[in-house]
Amino acid sequence: MSTDTVRRARARAHLNATDLRLARGGRPVLTGVDLTVSPGDRLGVVGENGRGKSTLLQVLAGTLVPDSGSVHRAGTLGVADQEMPIDDHRTVGGLIDVELAQVRAVLRAFEAATLALAEDRPGADQAYADALADAEAIDAWDADRRVDVSLAALDAVHDRARPLAELSVGQRYRIRLACLLGAGHDLLLLDEPTNHLDAAGLDHLTARLREHPGGVVLVSHDRALLDDVVTTVLDLDPTSDGRPRTYGGGYAGYREGRRAERERWESEYRDQQSERERLAQDLSAAQNRLSTGWRPEKGTGKHTRATRAPALVRAVHRRREELEAHVVDVPKPPLRFQLPRLEAPQGATLLRADEVTVHGRFASPQSVLLRSGDRLVVTGPNGSGKSSVLSVLAGTLAPDSGVVQRKRGARVGLLAQESPPPSRRRAFEVYDAVVGRLVSSGALDEADCVGLTQLGLLPSGAAHRPVTELSIGQQRRLDLAVLLAARPQVVLLDEPTNHLSMALVEELTEALATTGAAVVLATHDRQLLRDTADWPRLRL
Known part of the structure; x- marks a missing residue:
């Protein structure tokens, strides 16, 4: 963008929220939230799963009305929610048109103003000047090219005729994110934008957010992205007076201020x-x-x-x-993840895959040997077959060639990238039903069973709510609890940091380093890759 364009974007981008409060089912979700985002500000929003981060973004976007408080916005707004409902008949081009609707409207207005000027209509001079300023402010003529650049950088489908229903969740999300990065919005509200990105996509997103001339509100558990991008952090976790805190100095300032x-x-x-x-x-x-x-x-x-x-x-x-x-409430100790004891026979080969392939997923034959206590990180760009490799190891996907052998009685558990459709049953009922089936089948001894809340993944209040009422992060925690209920001897984790809080990711990483089970990770998370730098790699 030109310097003048950047200056105009900086002048009009503004977001302010004052004393936002919202409750659901009598349960406070947001309490006294204040924030201001001006041009050049990149605000990171953090907090434990279920603390109201996604809810806050919906309030800021105007799609959810708070019980009290006010929100004032100036400038154009681009929003990326975690979930993306689709119309079965929409195409990639249709989604791009929807996301660039404002750009298209600005260009139509400019064309109409140009025609009016050519016909020397009354007031045409001022209308043309206003339309030109609006188009230049978002660099509207270059928007489609910027979208194409981001589609390529994010490894997203660029065929405009391709039906969205044929694409994966990750592909659809990357297309929308590319549109938002190319549309030239003054304000960006992004909810967990790194969940479906590989290394190249992460680098592109980081660069675009750092150079964005307007304001950014970023909900993320990606520690590396927060460290690289944000200028201030809003922490929604409890404090002594019950109100959220804002910390300057970027992510490092937040960590020190929070401590x-x-x-x-x-x-x-x-x-x-x-x-x-x-x-x-x-x-x-x-x-x-x-x-x-x-x-x-x-x-x-x-x-x-x-x-x-x-x-x-x-x-x-x-x-x-x-x-x-002036009573000071007792500081509530945060949830602490407790990994149950996962035992496997010392030195035993638990799982072996020899020269396996899956047509259309990964063509190059792959071999994996897992003994008790082994560690492995599966890496590679989007589409290289990481999830397929884990599915083959888990036995949920049959290879087209090669052989997979598992030790008799070996328990293998897979945490998939996406949660299953949420149930109306309460979380503890879902968990207890899984444990009950394991006990009745003889796969688990009743004496080894652990209650859901004992794992430190969900507090009692969340455990007693229907799964449909849990946040996406809390549903992900329930998925992890169900996986651990089976006491797997081989733990397969596909993008395990997606949607999970930073504190839990750190505790999970530490626990996995010492467990007796074999552990396989497929991840793009840069901080997790750094934390497991000494683990063997399988590069696809």
């Missing part, structure tokens, strides 16, 4: 508890003096002798009332 905030909260709570204990002791001592008829020694004054103990009692009561008026 300091937590330490300050815990220190204030400890100080308050100590003060309560001291006041209780003072009150008890003063009341004892009254009940025993205590008096100070002679010579200290008649008035003092008569009133000192009652005055002390009143002072202690006043101080206690002050404490009650």
Whole structure:
């Protein structure tokens, strides 16, 4: 974009939200959210799964009305939700036209203004100047070329006639993301945009967001993207006063600020508890003096002798009332993931795949040997067959050639990229039903069963809600819990960081490094790749 174009975009892009509050089913989801996004700002929104991040983006986009608070927007708006419903008859070109509808409208207005100017209609000069400014502000003539560049960089289908229903979830998402990056919107609201991107796509997205002249609100659990892109971070996790916190200094500033905030909260709570204990002791001592008829020694004054103990009692009561008026809530400990014990016979070959191929998925023969405690990372660009390799290992996809052998009785579990359609049953009922089937079939001993909440993946409140009411991240946590319920000896994880909170990803990574099971990861997550740099690689 030209310097003038950037200046115009910077001048009009603005987003402000004040004291947003929203509850669902009587449960607070957003509480006192304040934020401001100006041109050049890239705000990262973080928090545990189910904390309301996607809900906040819907409120900011105007598709969801808060119970109270206000949102003010200036400039054009582009939104990428995590989920993308499609019309079975829409094509790639149709989706591009929908996402570039504003660009098309601006160009039509410019053509009409140009015609009016040529015909010397009254007021045509000003109408043409306004239409030209609008078109230049989003560089409308170059929008389709920018979309094509992003389609190629994100490895997305560019055939305009291709029906969307024939494409994977990841392909559809990448097409829409390419449209948003090419449309020239003043404000971008992006919900987990890295979930379906490979290394090249991640690099392209990072570069485009860093150079975006308007404002960006980015909901993400991708630690590398947050570190590379955001200028400020809004944390929706609990604080001492129950309100979200905004941290400057990018992702590094957030990490340091969050640590300091937590330490300050815990220190204030400890100080308050100590003060309560001291006041209780003072009150008890003063009341004892009254009940025993205590008096100070002679010579200290008649008035003092008569009133000192009652005055002390009143002072202690006043101080206690002050404490009650400014009570510091106990800092709730965050959920801590507890990986159940996954045991496998030492040195035993659990799974072996020799020269397997799947036509149309991966043509080059692949071989994998997994013993107890083995680690493997499967890498490669989108479409190279990573998910297919994991499906072959799991036994859910038959290879066209080659052989797969599993140790008799070996338990193999696969966490797929996408969650199954959500059930109306409550989360713990879904989990308990799986455990019940495993126990009744003899695959799991009842003594080894672990309750859903014991895994540290879902709090009790979420575990007792229907799965349809859970956030996408919470549904992903339930998928992980169901996988672990079977005590797999071979753990296959396809893009395991998708939708999961940063804290859980770090805990899961640490736990997988020490488990006795064999573990295979397929991932594009740059931070996870760094954290598993010493694991063997299978490059497709």
